[in-house]
Structures are given as C-alpha cells and as structure tokens.
Amino acid sequence: MTDEIRGEGTAQIQGTDLAAFRARQKARNRVLGVILIALAVLFFAITIVKIATPPPMPSAQAAGAEMAH
Amino acid sequence: MKHATTLPLPADWRDFFALTKPRVMTLVIFTGLCGMLAAPGTIHPVLAFTAILCIAVGAGGSAALNQWWEADLDGGMKRTRNRPLPAGRMDRESARDFGFALAGASVMVMGVAIGWLAAAILAFSIFYYAWIYTVWLKPRTPQNIVIGGGAGAFPPLIGWVAVTGHITLMPVLLFLIIFFWTPPHFWALALYVQTDYAKVGIPMMPVVAGERSTRRQILIYAVLLLPLAVAPALIGGTGRIYGLSALVLSLAFLALAVRVGLRQSVPGDTMKPEKRLFAFSILYLFALFAMLVVDRFATLQGWQA
Helix, strand or coil: CCCEEECCCCEEEECHHHHHHHHHHHHHHHHHHHHHHHHHHHHHHHHHHHHHCCCCCCHHHHHHHHHHC | CCEECCCCCCCCHHHHHHHCCHHHHHHHHHHHHHHHHHCCCCCCHHHHHHHHHHHHHHHHHHHHHHHHHCHHHHHCCCCCCCCCCCCCCCCHHHHHHHHHHHHHHHHHHHHHHCCHHHHHHHHHHHHHHHHHHHHHHCCCCCCHHHHHHHHHHHHHHHHHHHHHCCCCHHHHHHHHHHHHHHHHHHHHHHHHCCCCCHHHCCCCHHHHCCHHHHHHHHHHHHHHHHHHHHHHHHCCCCCHHHHHHHHHHHHHHHHHHHHHHCCCCCCCCCCHHHHHHHHHHHHHHHHHHHHHHHHHHHHHCCCCC
C-alpha cells in the first residue's frame, strides 16, 4: 500500500501528516463503532421490553372487561 | 500536475463530544431523572434509561447547534474561544450536521420507545434552545437569560411525561421552578465575573440595565421562586418531607438574594454575597430535586401520607 492519500485532483499527503490523518480516522471509527453496537443492543432491549409489555387497553374495552368480571 | 499538500485533519471525536456541552448535560440528566423518579407510576428500567439518554442526546444536539450558530461570537470571548469551532479544530458544517443528527435521532427514538408526547416536548425544547433562544432572542433582549432558563427547565417535564404519558400541574411546576431559578443563579455570577458579552454585542442584563436593576431583578425572581418551590406540596403533589425541605431551602435562597438585592458594590469589592448566592443556587436546585425523589420514595414506603 502506498503511503499517500489522493484527494480531489492530484493533491496528496505523505509521511507524518498521513500518520496523523489515519490515527484520527481510526479513533473516530472506533468510537463510532462502539456507539453503533451500543445502539443495536439498546434497540434490541427496547424491542424485547415492548413485546413483553401488553399494549394499554382502550378505556371502553377495559370497562367492558371489568364488567364481565 | 502532482503537488504535495496538507489536508485538514478530520475533527477529533473528543471535539464532537465537547460540542454537546457535557457539563450542562449532567444537570439536564439529573433534573430529567428526578422528574422521572418523582412521577406517579412505573416505567421499565430499559425505557427509563432510553428516555434519559434521549433527553441528554437532545440537549447535546441543541448545544451543538448553538455552537454552530454562535461560532463567530464564541471566537470573540475569552471563555469560549477555545471551543472546537472558534479554535479551528472543526469545520462548521460538521458541527451543524452533528447537531441536527443528534436532535433528530433523540426525538425519533423517544417517540418510538417512550411516546410521542414526550418526543414532541423534547423536539420543542430543542427548537426552543437552538432557535427561539440562540438565534432569535439572545442577541435582542437583556431578558435572554430568563428565556434561556426555559430551555433548561424542560428535562424534568419530559422525564415526568415519559412515565405518566400526560401533562398535569406537577410537571409544569417543576418546569417553573427551574425557569424562575435561572435568572438569580446566572445574574449572581454575571455580577462578579467579568464577561465580554458586551464586546460581541450580546445584551446581558448587568451591562444593559446596570447593576442596581440586575440586583433588584435577582430579588424579584427569588421572591417568586419561593411559593413556586413550595407549591408541589401545597397542591398535594408531594408530601411533607419535600414541602418542609423546599420551604427551608427557599428561605435560605431568599435570604442570600436579599443581601445581594439590597446592596451596591464599591470599588475593590470582594463580592462575597454574590459568590455565596451563586454557589448556594447550585446546591439549592440539586437539593430541591433530590428531596422530590426522597419524598416520593418515603411515600411509596409508607413513611408519610
């Protein structure tokens, strides 16, 4: 892999600039990855809770059910 | 033709985090959590966590939008010139996109996981801070701190609605307590900290209306705060533990505000009463909301009627 980045046109960066660029990108990607995994876990947990919790009964139905008992 | 160049480094993730004003977020999380814990009813811990997360992320999004809009002003003030945008560590578009992304995501998740009333209030609170306060009224009126207080007052209201699903007088009172607490809290600080808001054209009360008027208004807001702080107990929304605590704390707050309101600074003044009022105002809000939760817990345990 060549140690350069080609931007728009023919711009390129080399050496220590590139190392700093890559390090910054890597750190951002790592944080983004952690956030995405955490969100996936959270959405899974929310889904499980929502499935386990019965939806609120409409008031008329609830009154009917209460009378039936 | 090829030429070597230095591309700007992408902004560090820590700068994105700094855009969310994490220190302000701690107060938002605390008051939102207290509103949730004090509300009658129950909420699943996962949903409670989600609601608090959405409140915090929404506050972070509006803070990012605030810094995007005020980047030029921030660059002109000593206190804020090292923020990511004025310091040149991030481009404005990134801050804007980040702010909108956080705001949108927090509202959507709140709506889907908790309920659309809580999501609507969260959306309005973001709009209130990012547009009504930051863009519209902050540069136009010396009452900007009063208006800004409204933005900080939403979290307990949202926390409460996340549990109950509807708005009653109690969460509105919690909103009003923070709303009326903000001016004496901030203006006490503004009296002794030399800010350079005037230099960037923001009309802060001590600069525009003068010290005497600011002191008088600190006193007025502290007087109005006392009945509001006690009101939850008076309407039966809380028990005696909160009622007595709110009365004692508010009387102490008022006593400190009276000392600030009725004096005038002299050259070389140490401004001790103002410093004391500012320090106590932070303790006051934390203690008041903590007592709200303690009161609810005591009621649930059957320790009080």
